Amino acid sequence: MIKRRSSILATLSVLTVLVSCSAKETAVVAPPAPVKTVANTAHRTPSIRPPALRNPSVNLSNSPFNSTKVSYSRIPTAAPYIAMTFDDGPHPVYTPRLLDMLRKRNIKATFYVVGTNVKRYPSIIRRIVAEGHEIGNHTVNHPNLSKMSNSAVRNELNGARDSIVAICGVKPRTMRPPYGALTTSQRSWIHSEYGYPTILWDVDPKDWQKPGASVVASRIVQGTRNGSIVLAHDIHQATVDAMPASLDGLLRKGFKFVTVSQLLSLGGTAQ
Numbered sequence: 001m002i003k004r005r006s007s008i009l010a011t012l013s014v015l016t017v018l019v020s021c022s023a024k025e026t027a028v029v030a031p032p033a034p035v036k037t038v039a040n041t042a043h044r045t046p047s048i049r050p051p052a053l054r055n056p057s058v059n060l061s062n063s064p065f066n067s068t069k070v071s072y073s074r075i076p077t078a079a080p081y082i083a084m085t086f087d088d089g090p091h092p093v094y095t096p097r098l099l100d101m102l103r104k105r106n107i108k109a110t111f112y113v114v115g116t117n118v119k120r121y122p123s124i125i126r127r128i129v130a131e132g133h134e135i136g137n138h139t140v141n142h143p144n145l146s147k148m149s150n151s152a153v154r155n156e157l158n159g160a161r162d163s164i165v166a167i168c169g170v171k172p173r174t175m176r177p178p179y180g181a182l183t184t185s186q187r188s189w190i191h192s193e194y195g196y197p198t199i200l201w202d203v204d205p206k207d208w209q210k211p212g213a214s215v216v217a218s219r220i221v222q223g224t225r226n227g228s229i230v231l232a233h234d235i236h237q238a239t240v241d242a243m244p245a246s247l248d249g250l251l252r253k254g255f256k257f258v259t260v261s262q263l264l265s266l267g268g269t270a271q
């Protein structure tokens with residue numbers, strides 16, 4: 001009898017536990033009261049950005065270009081072709097941002113990269129090439145070449161070229177001297193030895209002085225004409241911030257973006 005009572009008590013206590021557990025669970029999983037929502041048809045979120053303008057695909061020769069001159073700062077042409085050039089990168093943050101902006105607009109640009117950064121950011125170099133942009137030689141260490149011996153200049157050009165070739169398998173076809181500094185005789189022997197024309201520019205927004213993105217954009221849009229070579233630096237945030245307005249402003253004016261080699265394929269005279 002005592003045994004039976006104790007077994008009944010045990011059963012009751014188990015049931016109590018079960019009841020209390022299930023009560024607890026019920027409280028936890030109980031669905032919240034349904035919330036009724038009403039569509040707000042009176043309001044539409046305004047579009048922040050209009051659809052991006054798109055550069056047409058340009059069927060100009062890319063290689064070999066028709067370069068017989070030693071040095072160019074612009075190609076005299078009646079056609080609305082222009083070349084955007086970006087120097088001193090790649091930069092780990094700003095260059096990928098810039099590449100996104102270019103890709104969105106189907107714009108191909110030319111990057112005068114510095115050898116030290118080429119070695120530091122090889123995947124960005126490969127992305128630049130994979131997305132159809134051109135790579136130019138801008139030396140290894142960005143020195144003033146006009147004050148250097150021929151053999152020291154050779155080391156700078158060879159070093160940058162070899163890093164670029166090793167990383168992406170593409171050989172630069174043009175060079176740009178840092179600060180635009182290169183003597184006439186240096187331009188000549190570099191052209192005959194490497195086949196590189198010296199590429200300068202005719203539009204300089206002086207973005208390296210950091211005048212602010214809107215000033216950079218307006219200088220670029222106002223200064224560019226048919227055959228222009230535009231100088232910019234993808235190592236400065238404000239320059240990259242200026243690019244949507246610059247690129248769209250130029251597209252709106254009817255310019256078509258091509259690489260430097262494509263622009264040179266139009267011919268032209270030495271500057």
Ligand SMILES: [Zn+2]
Binds near residue numbers: 087138177178179
């Ligand atoms: Zn530079």
